[in-house]
Amino acid sequence: MGAIVKHKAFEPGAIAVIVVFALFVAPSIFGAFWITNLTQMAVFSVVAASAGMLYGRVGLVSLGQVAPYGIGCWVTMRLAYATSLPFPVLLLIGGIVAAVIGMLIGLPALRVSGLYLALVTLMLAAALETVLGVLKFPNGGSGFSGVVTSLSDLAPMRRPGFAETDPAYFRFTVIVALLLFLLAYVFLAGKPGRAWASIRQSEPSAIAAGIAITQYKLIAFALAAFMAGVAGGLFAGSVQQSIGIDQFSRQAALFLIAVVLMGGVHTLWGALLAGFFSKVMLDLLTSYMVGGQFWNNFSLSLFGFGLMMNLIQSTKAMEKKGLLG
Amino acid sequence: MKVEVNDIRVQFGGVMPLDGVTVTFPGGTCGLIGPNGAGKTTFFNVLSGYVTPVNGSVRCDGVELLTMPDYKRARWGVRRTFQTEQAIEGLSVFDNVLTVYEHTAKGSRAEKKKAVDEALEFCGLLGVRDQLVRTLPAKERRFIEMARAVVGSPKVVLLDEPAAGLPDEETNELSVIIRSIPERSDATVILVDHDMALVQACCEWSAVLDFGRLLASGPTGDVLRDPKVLSAYLGEDEL
Incomplete structure (x- = not known):
């Protein structure tokens, strides 16, 4: 018998260490600023995991993962003001709405592939940016958009009763993020994951195996949109008020794919790294190093450099495999 | 036929x-x-x-x-193999064959395992059953394609x-x-x-x-x- 090689996407031991650290150690050693940062790192890791899964596991280059992220954020926020539903239910609804819209948009988008899919999904991000620019994020007002007309009505979005404080909400976010990662893992380790691996390598070969390609791509889009949608809801609960649309802009879309590629798309660890790059590293540099703004620009350049290196490396790897030959 | x-x-x-x-x-x-x-x-x-x-x-x-x-x-x-072999690199040998079986036939977990193992045995691949295809040489990959083509009915x-x-x-x-x-x-x-x-x-x-x-x-x-x-x-x- 040869050595048994299992999926390296998820090592239970390492996961346990990280989760225990996040749940029990981090809240007591970090101040409010870093806890908020770490919360957003957890949120962004989920978005990165969703985009990375589409690209790394299914081979779909989607630049529009900020769209379900934004949709989930908006829906969860709006419902938080309008209803008294428990917070986890709001997250679920936000995720489902994002998944449904993601699938509806995915259906025509799946008729194109490669570069064209990238363009279509980037335009999707642009469209959402426009819509959000008009609607704005809810902040306690009434009506469909829930935007206040007077400052006295301005109210922060509620958090779950058991996680009102920042450290408690951080723990809550880590747990939800972990559940989403597990959800992705269940899909990846099962029938969909095998079908996606086939589709990514060769669509003709996948067809020859009896795989209904469109159906499995839609499942991927729906799952990724669901994850990003729930993450959007978590983000809303973290910031609570005056969310800027720049979080969900075209630039954010490109930034997302850059950090996702830098983190690595083939394991779920890459997503954690992407979350670290985008939410923690920048603040580490700007808070503790002399010349804050320089480091901000430096980091952005670093992402560009990293993205380029990544693309060059993966092109080389492909040449070795003869895909370009 | x-x-x-x-x-x-x-x-x-x-x-x-x-x-x-x-x-x-x-x-x-x-x-x-x-x-x-x-x-x-x-x-x-x-x-x-x-x-x-x-x-x-x-x-x-x-x-x-x-x-x-x-x-x-x-x-x-209808099953086929390709001129350039198309064994799925990111999956194990077992999962490669399972993928074809689970999309072309219905069966319980035990039936799936049995059918896949039979196909692997037929093609002499039981020894590398759990290895990742990426790590295998050309011959095994060719034989994996054969196993994919014959699994089930x-x-x-x-x-x-x-x-x-x-x-x-x-x-x-x-x-x-x-x-x-x-x-x-x-x-x-x-x-x-x-x-x-x-x-x-x-x-x-x-x-x-x-x-x-x-x-x-x-x-x-x-x-x-x-x-x-x-x-x-x-x-x-x-x-």
């Missing part, structure tokens, strides 16, 4: 890779030979649904294949140059597997290969394509001695 092909015509602009091919594969292991560009792979692509012919029909077991969507043909029982197995790039010894191993497919699953095997020794070893019956037309068909020995085939394909001095 007979595969009745009637007047298949494929047109790409002004080019006709298949120009009215009518042939009935009698069952068992059949050879399909012809020079480069004769239309062999196009013929396979018509059968698996990647290419839509402008005319023609393919009937098998009373079923018209050409009206079925491509992935449903696989579920019905295939009805028509299309093998597109399965021995390409394999040394003689491994080609012999492969030919043993190819010859035993029909009795294992009652499938009709159609083998495309340039290795005439392999075709002769595996196929009692063969058809020859040239310039998109059927040149000859019949018992392999007779076909290979046919003067038309000699002049069009092998060249007189090769025999």
